[in-house]
Amino acid sequence: MYDALNALKVNSDEVYTVRDFDLRHDAVHLTFTQGQLAFLQPFQGKITGAVFTGRGKLLTVPRDPTEKASAARFLGTAVIDEDFTGIYIRFDDDTAAEILSRLHEANITPQRDAGISEEWDTTVATLGPWHSLRILTDLLSEHPMPYFYTAVLGSKTGPFDALVDERRAEQVVLGQPKTVDGEMSYDFWTSFARPHTTEPAAPFIPERYALDTTVQPDLELTGAATLTIRAARAGERVVPLELSKFLRVDSVTDDAGHALEFFQSEPGIRQEIAVRGDDSLTVILPQPTATGETIRLRATYRGHVITQAAVGVFVVGEHGSWYPHISGVDSFATFDLSFKWPQAVQLVATGEKLDEKEDGDWREAHWRSDKPIFVAGFNLGAYREFNVDSAGLKIDLFANARLDQALQPTLRAPVIQTPFPSTSVNGNVVKVLTEKMPTANISPDATIVIHRLGDEIGQATQFFSRYGGPFPYKQLEVSQIPGNFGQGWPGLIYLPTFSFLSREAQRRLGLTEAHQDHFTEIVPYHEVAHQWWGNLVVWHSYRDQWICEGLANYISLLFADSRKDSDHALNIWLARYRDSLLSKVPGKDINIDSSGPLTLGFRLNSSVNPKGYEEVVYAKATWVFHMLHMMLRDPQAKDPDARFVALLRGLAESHRDAVLTTDDLQSAVEKVMLPSMDLEGGHSMDWFFDQYVRGTGIPQYKVDFTVQHGASADQFVVKGVLHQANVPGDFLASVPLYASYSGGKPILLGHVSTSGADTPFRFTTHVSPKHILIDPELTLLSQADRGTEQVH
Numbered sequence: 001m002y003d004a005l006n007a008l009k010v011n012s013d014e015v016y017t018v019r020d021f022d023l024r025h026d027a028v029h030l031t032f033t034q035g036q037l038a039f040l041q042p043f044q045g046k047i048t049g050a051v052f053t054g055r056g057k058l059l060t061v062p063r064d065p066t067e068k069a070s071a072a073r074f075l076g077t078a079v080i081d082e083d084f085t086g087i088y089i090r091f092d093d094d095t096a097a098e099i100l101s102r103l104h105e106a107n108i109t110p111q112r113d114a115g116i117s118e119e120w121d122t123t124v125a126t127l128g129p130w131h132s133l134r135i136l137t138d139l140l141s142e143h144p145m146p147y148f149y150t151a152v153l154g155s156k157t158g159p160f161d162a163l164v165d166e167r168r169a170e171q172v173v174l175g176q177p178k179t180v181d182g183e184m185s186y187d188f189w190t191s192f193a194r195p196h197t198t199e200p201a202a203p204f205i206p207e208r209y210a211l212d213t214t215v216q217p218d219l220e221l222t223g224a225a226t227l228t229i230r231a232a233r234a235g236e237r238v239v240p241l242e243l244s245k246f247l248r249v250d251s252v253t254d255d256a257g258h259a260l261e262f263f264q265s266e267p268g269i270r271q272e273i274a275v276r277g278d279d280s281l282t283v284i285l286p287q288p289t290a291t292g293e294t295i296r297l298r299a300t301y302r303g304h305v306i307t308q309a310a311v312g313v314f315v316v317g318e319h320g321s322w323y324p325h326i327s328g329v330d331s332f333a334t335f336d337l338s339f340k341w342p343q344a345v346q347l348v349a350t351g352e353k354l355d356e357k358e359d360g361d362w363r364e365a366h367w368r369s370d371k372p373i374f375v376a377g378f379n380l381g382a383y384r385e386f387n388v389d390s391a392g393l394k395i396d397l398f399a400n401a402r403l404d405q406a407l408q409p410t411l412r413a414p415v416i417q418t419p420f421p422s423t424s425v426n427g428n429v430v431k432v433l434t435e436k437m438p439t440a441n442i443s444p445d446a447t448i449v450i451h452r453l454g455d456e457i458g459q460a461t462q463f464f465s466r467y468g469g470p471f472p473y474k475q476l477e478v479s480q481i482p483g484n485f486g487q488g489w490p491g492l493i494y495l496p497t498f499s500f501l502s503r504e505a506q507r508r509l510g511l512t513e514a515h516q517d518h519f520t521e522i523v524p525y526h527e528v529a530h531q532w533w534g535n536l537v538v539w540h541s542y543r544d545q546w547i548c549e550g551l552a553n554y555i556s557l558l559f560a561d562s563r564k565d566s567d568h569a570l571n572i573w574l575a576r577y578r579d580s581l582l583s584k585v586p587g588k589d590i591n592i593d594s595s596g597p598l599t600l601g602f603r604l605n606s607s608v609n610p611k612g613y614e615e616v617v618y619a620k621a622t623w624v625f626h627m628l629h630m631m632l633r634d635p636q637a638k639d640p641d642a643r644f645v646a647l648l649r650g651l652a653e654s655h656r657d658a659v660l661t662t663d664d665l666q667s668a669v670e671k672v673m674l675p676s677m678d679l680e681g682g683h684s685m686d687w688f689f690d691q692y693v694r695g696t697g698i699p700q701y702k703v704d705f706t707v708q709h710g711a712s713a714d715q716f717v718v719k720g721v722l723h724q725a726n727v728p729g730d731f732l733a734s735v736p737l738y739a740s741y742s743g744g745k746p747i748l749l750g751h752v753s754t755s756g757a758d759t760p761f762r763f764t765t766h767v768s769p770k771h772i773l774i775d776p777e778l779t780l781l782s783q784a785d786r787g788t789e790q791v792h
């Protein structure tokens with residue numbers, strides 16, 4: 001069936017000449033102004049595609065303001081209205097029957113015309129395989145969920161896609177691939193769920209993974225996975241799984257041991273590849289599922305996903321896709337992991353280690369997740385191990401004995417030695433457990449850094465439990481990976497080599513002060529914070545991922561700021577993030593903030609800004625949580641932060657082992673909001689979320705003011721205007737103004753709630769302000785003149 005679908009050609013025996021013919025499929029409205037239309041050859045009596053050459057146009061109106069702004073960012077207009085010179089359409093519903101009956105009504109009869117085949121055959125052969133698996137999924141299903149796709153040859157914009165797929169949560173997508181500086185990105189002009197539909201349930205839900213994995217001496221990974229999954233929908237035969245394309249599948253069998261058909265890394269829908277990569281494994285069941293049926297699949301596979309970065313230093317490249325699984329962060333399941341690996345190295349994994357034994361040249365061990373988790377991982381290396389006990393939580397650190405090869409040439413001179421600490425602050429006792437790597441050339445300062453790191457990670461777990469409740473897992477394994485990024489998985493975090501180095505070593509490797517701060521103050525604690533925000537509580541769709549990133553980052557900054565030597569870490573980072581959001585995208589005349597709003601998630605990586613996700617999400621989401629924190633703060637209370645802490649604590653409790661959406665967060669904030677936050681009335685935080693989460697724009701503020709004597713000698717009347725720029729006229733904010741005067745600390749005059757570009761204000765005070773300071777405490781993401789002098 002798959003091969004036959006791939007081989008379909010244009011049927012040039014029946015070509016229709018059409019004029020002003022309309023075809024509407026949901027939000028996609030096609031007009032064939034004039035040209036020739038032909039269908040693809042039928043497959044099993046069913047037509048699944050058509051081509052058109054001529055003049056026409058496509059019209060789609062994106063659904064909400066965020067999506068309209070997204071279309072405008074790429075196309076200059078909020079409505080997608082594009083002329084085309086040709087289109088290729090695929091579908092598995094009754095589109096062909098509809099077109100045919102209307103052609104019949106209009107008395108249009110087909111003619112033979114070989115020209116259209118010549119024109120389209122190459123394109124049809126290339127594009128066909130992208131759609132075959134998707135069409136096959138419906139053809140094999142007892143309850144098909146229609147698919148409608150058009151590749152459009154846009155006159156102005158070049159080729160683009162328009163998709164309406166009932167199996168997607170957001171059924172309607174329009175966009176195009178774009179290459180910027182040799183890097184391919186996919187521009188999602190718009191993506192939205194059709195009104196009044198509920199999200200389709202995932203067809204399969206994972207329950208348990210049993211993974212039997214061997215790491216060979218040459219680093220090849222061989223695996224056998226047994227997946228226990230539940231059919232959430234009846235009548236399906238196609239199981240979509242994810243597995244690294246570097247692991248080749250040898251076999252997939254069912255519970256009875258029968259071999260099943262499967263497809264690996266076959267071409268797929270471009271929008272899906274943009275999200276997940278082409279690590280697909282598609283398994284065909286022998287018969288349709290019954291609702292709630294439990295299915296057991298066994299897959300065997302092998303390949304190279306582990307590389308060596310130096311002697312004893314390894315990278316598990318595909319550390320999220322080294323086993324076949326149902327993708328999606330809300331796919332919680334239990335994991336049983338068995339590993340066998342060469343005795344010379346150590347291996348760490350997610351879950352609780354049940355046993356480990358040595359057998360000649362090999363080691364073997366088992367891990368089991370102590371509660372359902374959404375991802376399992378492992379890491380290995382010639383480690384030195386350090387153990388920390390933090391208020392009963394066991395933390396194990398696994399540091400590479402050697403430096404990554406890539407960093408060695410840069411780091412030459414020996415580092416300064418400092419005395420070896422025997423115990424450390426706050427009662428977190430640190431001990432070196434293993435000395436068994438004779439080749440270990442870990443530098444003395446690295447040992448000290450690792451002790452401090454372990455100690456501070458211990459403190460961080462205690463600090464974070466204030467915001468998220470007790471540590472969610474039985475233990476925490478902290479392992480090193482070469483490179484410059486970290487990842488925090490359930491009970492196992494990966495920290496980059498840079499985080500294991502002293503500032504001195506980082507400096508000698510050429511890291512700027514901001515980068516040193518990043519790897520020292522943020523990365524380790526950000527990944528620890530993901531144990532709560534990202535693992536215990538997960539995001540729902542890409543539109544909600546900013547919440548976990550923002551919270552992990554913000555509370556790691558609160559932790560950095562809480563330390564005695566912090567030197568205002570929080571304010572330094574807030575200013576850095578603000579300045580970065582206001583800086584220009586290289587080569588573009590827009591600032592980074594304008595790359596798009598937080599709720600676009602991975603879609604922020606586009607031709608507008610190929611680094612959009614990374615550059616926007618961490619900076620802006622951190623600010624969003626800071627602003628919520630500051631608005632909820634009560635300086636008079638015994639614990640000024642109690643409201644913010646309770647908000648997060650409540651979310652961690654109500655959404656544990658579950659998803660948290662932007663709407664969930666907004667309604668939780670609305671439950672605890674203070675009257676001072678109700679800027680638009682109606683007890684709603686729409687204004688805040690629309691401006692900073694679902695929209696873009698950072699306001700700029702300036703003040704003009706005069707001072708007059710008040711009724712008494714020690715009273716002054718400060719009158720003026722607050723100017724707001726760079727945002728729409730209806731942008732709301734509550735801007736704190738402070739008076740600075742000679743002989744004392746600035747005092748708060750009050751807050752000005754902006755309405756439009758110029759908002760007048762009047763305050764009475766007992767000092768005569770020399771300057772007015774706009775939000776000197778950094779409570780508001782804005783660009784402000786720090787001090788303004790009185791106008792004379």
Ligand SMILES: [Zn+2]
Pocket residue numbers: 526530549552
């Ligand atoms: Zn993160």
